Amino acid sequence: MKIATAYSVSPSTPIACEQVIEQLLQQSETLPQLIVCYYSANHQYLQIAKNLQIAFNSSSIIGCSSCQGIMTASGFHSQSGYGLGLWALWDEVGNYGTALESFSDTSDESIVAATQKALITALDNAQRPGELPDLIWLHASPGYEERMIEAIENLVGKQVPIAGGSAADQKIQGHWSLFAQAAVATQGVAVAALFPGGEIGYSFHSGYVANRALGVVTASHGRTVYEIDHHPAADIYRKAIGLVATSHPRHISILKHSSFCPLGLLSGKVDQLPFFKLAHPSALTADGGIELFSEIKVGDTLYLMKGSKESLIHRGGRVTELSLTEPFSCEQPIGALVIYCAGCMLAIQRDINEVVHSIRQSLGDELPFLGAFTFGEQGHFITGENGHGNLMSSAIVFYQRMSQ
Known part of the structure; x- marks a missing residue:
């Protein structure tokens, strides 16, 4: 070979x-x-x-x-x-x-x-x-x-x-x-x-570590999460990463903000060490959702992940x-x-x-x-x-x- x-x-x-x-x-x-x-x-x-x-x-x-x-x-x-x-x-x-x-x-x-x-x-x-x-x-x-x-x-x-x-x-x-x-x-x-x-x-x-749990997904469709713990997902994520809310609801890209703080789903543990699959938020929607590049399902527990250069x-x-x-x-x-x-x-x-x-x-x-x-x-x-x-x-x- x-x-x-x-x-x-x-x-x-x-x-x-x-x-x-x-x-x-x-x-x-x-x-x-x-x-x-x-x-x-x-x-x-x-x-x-x-x-x-x-x-x-x-x-x-x-x-x-x-x-x-x-x-x-x-x-x-x-x-x-x-x-x-x-x-x-x-x-x-x-x-x-x-x-x-x-x-x-x-x-x-x-x-x-x-x-x-x-x-x-x-x-x-x-x-x-x-x-x-x-x-x-x-x-x-x-x-x-x-x-x-x-x-x-x-x-x-x-x-x-x-x-x-x-x-x-x-x-x-x-x-x-x-x-x-x-x-x-x-x-x-x-x-x-x-x-x-x-x-x-x-x-x-992934190279990221879990910062904290954000909550359980209570409404989603495909690659958009609408609610976390029955609250608008965009509000929860925006607050978690310190992003100031806009005065008027609109669709906004958050790629430059989310690369170091994506969402994580626990894929399992080995010897008590957790392993996460990451979902990259791309935009916040006008109706309070989060658009991502991977699928999230109702019932998934989301974690705020943290990365560094x-x-x-x-x-x-x-x-x-x-x-x-x-x-x-x-x-x-x-x-x-x-x-x-x-x-x-x-x-x-x-x-x-x-x-x-x-x-x-x-x-x-x-x-x-x-x-x-x-x-x-x-x-x-x-x-x-x-x-x-x-x-x-x-x-x-x-x-x-x-x-x-």
């Missing part, structure tokens, strides 16, 4: 593609079994997908747009908001399959059907139909991730870990995209079914460190994929290379990794459940057997 990465910050999509493809082809005489591509959303994703398919015509490929740029062990890569990165895995013993399904109908039935079709196709492409993969790598257009996770679990069960991130653009304008082989989409679901020849360690981490910087290293704690005594780590929330990246963008340094410290300077900045994160909690959250980080680390 072998992992290598390549990157370019050229604003020209054809030139950036030529550079990263050449970098990878120089590292092996054979084509990799799996290619993961992350790119800033202002690149021409159709051109990227086409060029990769031509250059790596026997490889399984999955691609997802990232906010502002990408990161590797060499640093944060973005020039005027342009960045393109490739991650390649050579593993002749393993099997890998990718697939993408687009959808225009956003009903639950359509989302479930598209997700399950994508997974079945990915398993077929891995030449392992009907089998349970070691891990499912998921990329999706934002907004429907909970339904997608449920659809996957209904097909393969909850024991298969799911990890990945939601496609992003530069300014939350809906300009995100996905691709797999020749298929492309701006609204869809892309999956990779992984059957590695070695092992995979994984982790899902330092905790977000070191979280990248923490999530990869946790992925390294898997007890694979006969194997050694060879590289990683890292998902880091775009909202957190934007909050600490001047210090983003410190995040890279933190990841390098945990993985080791020689281990290659590729990271994307996403509008939603998926992962497998240490408590044993798959989940979708916000302002979080997800990582998987690949191990090869010492004899390989």
Whole structure:
């Protein structure tokens, strides 16, 4: 097994593609079994997908747009908001399959059907139909991730870990995209079914701590919470974070206020240590609700979470460190994929290379990794459940057997 990465910050999509493809082809005489591509959303994703398919015509490929740029062990890569990165895995013993399904109908039935079709196709492409993969790598257009996770679990069960991130653009304008082989989409679901020849360690981490309980949700719909303990949710959250009320009720964005104080849901405890899934408030509504980037249900107990610049910087290293704690005594780590929330990246963008340094410290300077900045994160909690959250980080680390 072998992992290598390549990157370019050229604003020209054809030139950036030529550079990263050449970098990878120089590292092996054979084509990799799996290619993961992350790119800033202002690149021409159709051109990227086409060029990769031509250059790596026997490889399984999955691609997802990232906010502002990408990161590797060499640093944060973005020039005027342009960045393109490739991650390649050579593993002749393993099997890998990718697939993408687009959808225009956003009903639950359509989302479930598209997700399950994508997974079945990915398993077929891995030449392992009907089998349970070691891990499912998921990329999706934002907004429907909970339904997608449920659809996957209904097909393969909850024991298969799911990890990945939601496609992003530069300014939350809906300009995100996905691709797999020749298929492309701006609204869809892309999956990779992984059957590695070695092992995979994984982790899902927030980097925030619980400040205090806010109360129980008593009215909600989808990704909007209307009441907490039968009081307007916006009033409770506004008071909790010290945000002054407006004189006239209106819809207002609170993204710049909420990145360090999101809402949390307890996902479980290990040795009395609580683990939380985060929900990022995006706006307060004129009718007293809170709009979020993940789903909240009636009966959920919400916690006010607290983060800091330092905790977000070191979280990248923490999530990869946790992925390294898997007890694979006969194997050694060879590289990683890292998902880091775009909202957190934007909050600490001047210090983003410190995040890279933190990841390098945990993985080791020689281990290659590729990271994307996403509008939603998926992962497998240490408590044993798959989940979708916000302002979080997800990582998987690949191990090869010492004899390989």
